[in-house]
């Protein structure tokens with residue numbers, strides 16, 4: 001049995017911590033929101049009075065927080081409170097620069113650390129089937145694998161510090177762009193009098209095939225459990241897609257990468273969110289492209305230059 005501290009018990013963190021408890025680990029948790037602490041307690045997590053108290057004597061620490069600034073401020077508090085040689089795993093989706101700073105804080109204090117953001121959403125967190133993409137030393141990764149195992153379907157070592165975050169934002173940039181591409185194709189098909197099913201049957205077995213089409217189809221019908229069949233209830237909310245696309249754009253700017261489609265996708269999701277659709281599943285962008293009542297009038301798209 002390992003003693004694990006878990007900081008950040010929100011939509012993702014709570015089911016992840018619950019799976020660590022189910023695997024027989026002793027889990028101590030902390031969050032700023034009392035209702036989240038109540039849920040954690042009901043799942044068998046021991047509640048600590050503060051983040052620093054949660055990590056005292058823990059073998060490993062998992063953080064699942066909103067953004068880089070939260071991770072860095074929590075690390076400033078918890079790294080000095082942990083035993084030397086403890087393992088720090090940050091599973092939040094954050095910018096690559098902050099991830100590297102978090103590694104540096106841990107390394108200076110003699111800790112092992114990995115950045116290990118996840119793919120799979122709340123469903124994957126509940127089922128214990130998340131994909132973890134990890135960055136850090138081989139030693140840290142090998143130790144982290146056993147901690148991550150009860151929460152994971154797959155754990156991939158992507159490289160050194162920050163490589164997990166890099167993999168996450170590159171993957172989600174592909175996803176954001178491809179969902180817009182698939183949405184545009186269905187909108188064009190509608191205008192041309194082609195049925196959704198006919199386009200799906202052809203493209204899903206042709207060169208247009210991709211995850212956004214075959215697993216997460218943005219029109220109701222062809223893939224019965226995609227969010228389009230439940231009025232675009234998430235799933236993966238558009239606001240989270242926008243967050244990841246912005247992280248990719250920040251990284252592209254600082255690394256000097258040319259990502260014109262990533263930039264365009266960011267702008268389209270920003271407009272979609274500004275029109276009040278941030279809580280909609282990200283595949284709902286098709287309604288925005290179509291300019292129907294759940295999107296925005298097409299003149300607004302023209303005005304934006306998009």
Ligand code: NAD
Nearest residue numbers: 008009010011012013031032033064065066092093121122
């Ligand atoms: P969330 O907002 O539900 O949870 C974050 C939690 O962190 C909140 O409960 C908040 O109170 C807590 N927190 C913030 N500052 C804190 C502090 N100083 N000390 C202790 N707790 C603090 O968000 P979430 O959906 O669980 O996402 C967490 C991370 O996982 C984000 O980086 C997100 O981008 C990423 N992610 C989310 C999903 C998803 O589908 N929700 C999927 C993949 C990755």
